[in-house]
Amino acid sequence: MSSREENAMWSIFGYLLSGLLFWGGIGYGLDKWLGTAYLTLIGLLVGISGAIYLVWLRFGRQ
Amino acid sequence: MRDLLRSGAEGGGFVPPSSGDFELPPIFGDNIYTTKPIALVFLSVILISAFFIISSRKAAVLPSKLQFAGESVYTFVRNDLAKDVIGHDFLRFVPYLFTLFTFILVNNLFGIIPLLQFPTMSRVSFPYILALTVYLVFHYVGIRKQGAIKYFKEIMFMPGVPKAAYILITPLEILTFFLVRPLTLSLRLFANMFAGHLLLLVFILGGEHLLQGVIGLKLISPFAFGIGIVLTFFEFMVQCLQAYIFTLLAALYIAGALADEH
Numbered sequence: 505m506s507s508r509e510e511n512a513m514w515s516i517f518g519y520l521l522s523g524l525l526f527w528g529g530i531g532y533g534l535d536k537w538l539g540t541a542y543l544t545l546i547g548l549l550v551g552i553s554g555a556i557y558l559v560w561l562r563f564g565r566q
Numbered sequence: 567m568r569d570l571l572r573s574g575a576e577g578g579g580f581v582p583p584s585s586g587d588f589e590l591p592p593i594f595g596d597n598i599y600t601t602k603p604i605a606l607v608f609l610s611v612i613l614i615s616a617f618f619i620i621s622s623r624k625a626a627v628l629p630s631k632l633q634f635a636g637e638s639v640y641t642f643v644r645n646d647l648a649k650d651v652i653g654h655d656f657l658r659f660v661p662y663l664f665t666l667f668t669f670i671l672v673n674n675l676f677g678i679i680p681l682l683q684f685p686t687m688s689r690v691s692f693p694y695i696l697a698l699t700v701y702l703v704f705h706y707v708g709i710r711k712q713g714a715i716k717y718f719k720e721i722m723f724m725p726g727v728p729k730a731a732y733i734l735i736t737p738l739e740i741l742t743f744f745l746v747r748p749l750t751l752s753l754r755l756f757a758n759m760f761a762g763h764l765l766l767l768v769f770i771l772g773g774e775h776l777l778q779g780v781i782g783l784k785l786i787s788p789f790a791f792g793i794g795i796v797l798t799f800f801e802f803m804v805q806c807l808q809a810y811i812f813t814l815l816a817a818l819y820i821a822g823a824l825a826d827e828h
Contacts (some may be wrong), residue, residue, distance in 0.1 A: 507651050510811070511818045515742075518750060522741035554734040561724060561735075 516559050523555025524548055580775045583767035588688055588760070604684045610672040618668075643667050643813070651817040652824065659820055662703065666696065667813040670755070674805035677763055678798050686758040686804070690752070697752035700816045708823030717823070751815055759810045762801045769794035 531547020534540070621636030629637060630642045643664045648656040670687065677685030686695050708717045721743050722736050773790030776783045 507814055507818065508643045510814060514750070518742045518746045519738060519782055521750070522738045525746075526741050539761045550734070551738075554738055557731070557733045562729060566825060 512526055514524075515562065519555045519562075520552065521559050523551035523558070525551070527554060561566030580772065583764055583771060585760075588763070588769060590684075592709060594654035602684055603686045603689045603692070606673065606676050607684060607692070609682075610676065610686070611655060614668050625812040629711035630645050638779070639668065641663060647810075647813055647817050651814065652821045655824060663813050663817055665809075666700075667809055668818060670696070670812055671806065674710065674809055675802070677805060678801050685759040688763050688806075690756045690760075696755075696812070699749040700751060700819060701748040704816070704819040704823045707820055711824055718789055739746060744781050747819065755812050757806050758804055762797075762804055765797055766794060767803060769797060787791065 527550045528544060528548040531544040533549075534543045534547070591604065593600045593602065594600055616635055618640075624630070626634060643654075647667070647711055648660045648663050652659055667740035673692070675680045675684040677688070705717075711717075712720065723732060724735070724739070726734070734821050763774045769790050773787050773794060776790055779787075
């Protein structure tokens with residue numbers, strides 16, 4: 505694997521992880537605060553879409 | 567510790583290796599700073615320094631075997647890691663990357679060297695500190711090269727993106743650059759060394775335990791040792807690979823901080 509691909513692989517992994525952590529975390533916090541149960545799921549979905557969008561921005565459009 | 571557990575479970579069966587096996591007692595009395603991992607770190611520094619001083623002392627145009635070995639490691643880090651990844655300004659990062667690579671490699675290899683047999687990097691504090699140095703270096707380099715404001719702006723606001731999208735992606739960029747990167751860098755090295763050492767413990771201690779059982783179990787024992795030996799070779803591969811990946815990613819992060827556009 506070339507170093508360029510190695511870089512892309514670990515960057516993508518990092519983005520997906522931060523996406524889930526950040527927006528999933530916000531959803532979880534809101535769930536705790538408002539006493540709802542579905543905001544964690546929405547947060548995770550928003551996070552993963554944001555991360556995929558970011559991956560596309562970084563590596564997809566060239 | 568292990569012997570105590572074993573005798574405590576007399577005839578009670580196999581005590582599987584656990585994370586407790588990585589918490590080694592102090593060598594001298596109660597001084598917690600004299601444990602085996604720390605001794606190994608010092609040993610690695612002595613070994614690496616000695617090797618490269620001796621191999622480069624009588625440098626000749628026609629290199630001896632030792633000089634050749636030392637030079638090929640250096641050339642590998644210089645050309646394949648620093649030059650290919652960082653580009654034209656690579657030379658000032660070679661000493662750092664070279665130290666990083668040899669230090670991690672030797673400490674990893676301690677995991678399969680007879681009598682030492684403990685990968686230092688399976689204690690998580692060591693990878694944490696190494697990742698912290700990488701973290702400081704690449705942010706410092708980026709700030710020096712582009713100026714603090716431009717550097718952070720570049721990380722947070724990617725050009726050519728609709729403004730509304732920043733709400734979605736800016737937190738992810740910040741989290742990735744300042745938290746996920748150093749964390750994955752250190753945890754990848756730690757987890758590989760930890761799991762590898764645990765795997766070897768399972769098969770080799772398991773083989774030893776089978777040897778003490780009834781005749782049927784004694785016959786199975788060589789297979790456990792056999793897998794242990796195969797895994798030792800596998801571990802050798804993983805140890806080299808992890809030293810390489812850690813250094814490669816450090817170089818990539820530095821390259822990213824130096825570039826005007828990520």
